[in-house]
Amino acid sequence: MRIDVLTLFPEMFVGVFGASILGKARDKGIVSLNTVNFRDFANNKHNTVDDMPYGGGGGMVLKAEPIFGAAEHVVAEHSASGTSDKPPRIILMCPQGEPLTQRKAQELSAESHLIFVCGHYEGYDERIREFLVTDELSIGDYVLTGGELPAMVVIDTVVRLLPGVLGNEQSAVTDSFSDGLLEYPHYTRPAEFRGWKVPDALLSGHHAEIEKWRRRQSLQRTLERRPELLEVAELTAEERRWLEENKIK
Known part of the structure; x- marks a missing residue:
């Protein structure tokens, strides 16, 4: 370019x-x-x-x-x-x-x-x-x-979106707004800091569970901070039901 x-x-x-x-x-x-x-x-x-x-x-x-x-x-x-x-x-x-x-x-x-x-x-x-x-x-x-x-x-x-620019090509794919939602939370070592622990799902080594946790966290964060984004986001029927059940009262 x-x-x-x-x-x-x-x-x-x-x-x-x-x-x-x-x-x-x-x-x-x-x-x-x-x-x-x-x-x-x-x-x-x-x-x-x-x-x-x-x-x-x-x-x-x-x-x-x-x-x-x-x-x-x-x-x-x-x-x-x-x-x-x-x-x-x-x-x-x-x-x-x-x-x-x-x-x-x-x-x-x-x-x-x-x-x-x-x-x-x-x-x-x-x-x-x-x-x-x-x-x-x-x-x-x-x-x-x-x-x-x-x-x-x-x-x-x-x-930063051009191929070869970022060290990890997945970084741009999972950014906030890339899929219409805010990005999920991140954690790194140590697993416990001042009594605050990393969520169990991220320590499980179970990739499907990790992806499910990240998606739910992304949905929850978007619901709390930028709910208008959910109006145009591509969501499954199950995700929409989950959002309805977890709306802030």
Whole structure:
């Protein structure tokens, strides 16, 4: 996968792209992580990328030309490499966008090229939304100073799903939200700590019992903390009956 980030602050990504899971994925050649300063594509002598909005109002708005120019440069560069004929997904980081979910991360992890657009100031020229981007994503119902931190979050959620990135491929499969539910509790040694014991089922060595315990714990935790997830989760008739019997009174 190739990931390009269009940003006014490429230095913000240096540590993130070089450390931990993302850094290892890049070192292995699983993903190419790049930043492009779209100020370099401004079409004026002062390299300005923003302007006052038509109709007035507070704040400045990002101009269309620099962002279109940067995106088209990246697309042309990628096409020239001959690695893929498939057009990239161009993702606008925006509080108005679709909320990020694990399902969305899984969808994006199947792509070969992602381009993230990180804004600042009051907003974007609407033509960027209408005629350039393919997706708008938000990481929550709040506003940050720019799109860089949200882009880092999305990139992390996507890259960790790529084959070969995590040491244990099952880790991503059993994550919270991967099957629509919250993940079950985990324990490790010692089997007893300050009088608190690891559940007997996990010490039994009986794989079927362990899986049953984990599934029930996942259902219970989701019921207690995020019950709305159960409305769309794929559950068996037996699991739905069990949930009915164990609802919090």
